[in-house]
Amino acid sequence: MSSSIFDIYTIGIGPSSSHTMGPMRAASLFAQKVIQLAPDAVASIRVELFGSLGLTGKGHGTDKAIILGLQSRNIKQLGTREIAQYVNAARKDRQLPIGGAWLVSFDESRDLIFHRDRVMPLHPNGMRFSAFGISGKESLVCEYYSIGGGVVVSGEASKTDLKDDIDSPFPFSSAADILRHCRRQRTSISQLVLENEKVTRCETAIRDQLMDIWNVMQDCVQNGCRREGILPGGLNVQRRAPLLYQTLLRSPERTLSDPLSVLDWVSLYALAVCEENAAGERIVTAPTNGAAGIVPAVLHYYTRFCPSATDDGVLRFLMTAGAMGLLFRQNASISGAEVGCQGEVGVACSMAAAALTETLGGTVEQVENAAEIAMEHNLGLTCDPVMGLVQIPCIERNAMGAIKALSASRIAMRGDGLHRISLDAVIATMRRTGADMSQKYKETSLGGLAVSVADC
Ligand code: SF4
Known part of the structure; x- marks a missing residue:
């Protein structure tokens, strides 16, 4: 594969x-x-x-x-x-x-x-x-x-079978490999990914495909901000994104005077995507559907709130995030059924933190640090969807994951990239924590919130 x-x-x-x-x-x-x-x-x-x-x-x-x-x-x-x-x-x-x-x-x-x-x-x-x-x-x-x-x-x-079977110029199976390639080549993670992807398709095709992905993510946010109503499945969860969107649009002055209003927008992007996902609408896995709101939310933050944002930055964001997703998939898991929600929301958070750090000019060490911080504080996150629906806690959890990704990136950017626990160590910990986790908390709806909600 x-x-x-x-x-x-x-x-x-x-x-x-x-x-x-x-x-x-x-x-x-x-x-x-x-x-x-x-x-x-x-x-x-x-x-x-x-x-x-x-x-x-x-x-x-x-x-x-x-x-x-x-x-x-x-x-x-x-x-x-x-x-x-x-x-x-x-x-x-x-x-x-x-x-x-x-x-x-x-x-x-x-x-x-x-x-x-x-x-x-x-x-x-x-x-x-x-x-x-x-x-x-x-x-x-x-x-x-x-x-x-x-x-x-x-x-x-x-x-x-998940091991790399492509003859990549810069093969990697760990964050340490990525860091080594980047230091030797004096290049970024996204550039490394681009060179690897060019083995199977031309650069134009890569860029076009990434732009298609970004376009679907944007459509998803737009649709989620528009579509009102109750999500399907019987849990009677009300879509929240449309009301939040209207509220933010209606009071721009108040928004300007509240320095934390950016967080409302980031939450909005994540909620919009996840409500679309819960409704069975079109979505991009990033790296999964349940955690599909975090990467688009942080990427929207980058394009809407960061003055340095460019189309090229969007592509670099997606490539860097993708590289992190591959590391987790190969060395641990991106399946809630296998390792709990740390493998879904945790991984998406780590992907987004790394990607934002690279696009905002962080060094490869800071990028690795951001990914590590983001996952470190998602370790042990269980998967306990109420009624087996990807709604509670999944939808809000994506908003929280997006905010956490911003924080992880900012902490890493304020440092020099030096840190005690490596990303590889955190990924290995995540795998072991998932193995230790009770089956009740691995997408079975037999434990946690799934059995704590009366009359749902
Ligand atoms: S709680 Fe489970 S179903 Fe929901 S996002 Fe997390 S891993 Fe996916």
């Missing part, structure tokens, strides 16, 4: 990268295998979800994702209304066009099984897809794992 920053930023739909986008991708991979078989070898499909997917998949929209993925629908080109139409048609007819080819039977109540008490061996987010012929004989079985950020590996794969 490649280690491209474009694995960290995926354009898709909410509410969850590991529980929505990953399963959709797995279902699509399975469907593509199915259509290699003869049509009479596949008359029906069964999908089994294990571990965290079995426990919280319904709240995370895994059921809809599976239905869309089995049809191999191109989610990037679909609006939310079309998505709903495809899902509803499959549910009503109890069949769907597998891989966009022939119709197979798929009765959700029978063929989509949420195992609440079974876990597959390699990762908490396991899936098994089975195809059956007309006679009912099993014709194909595939197992996949959704390991975070929408990334899927097959059952034969393991974490080692």
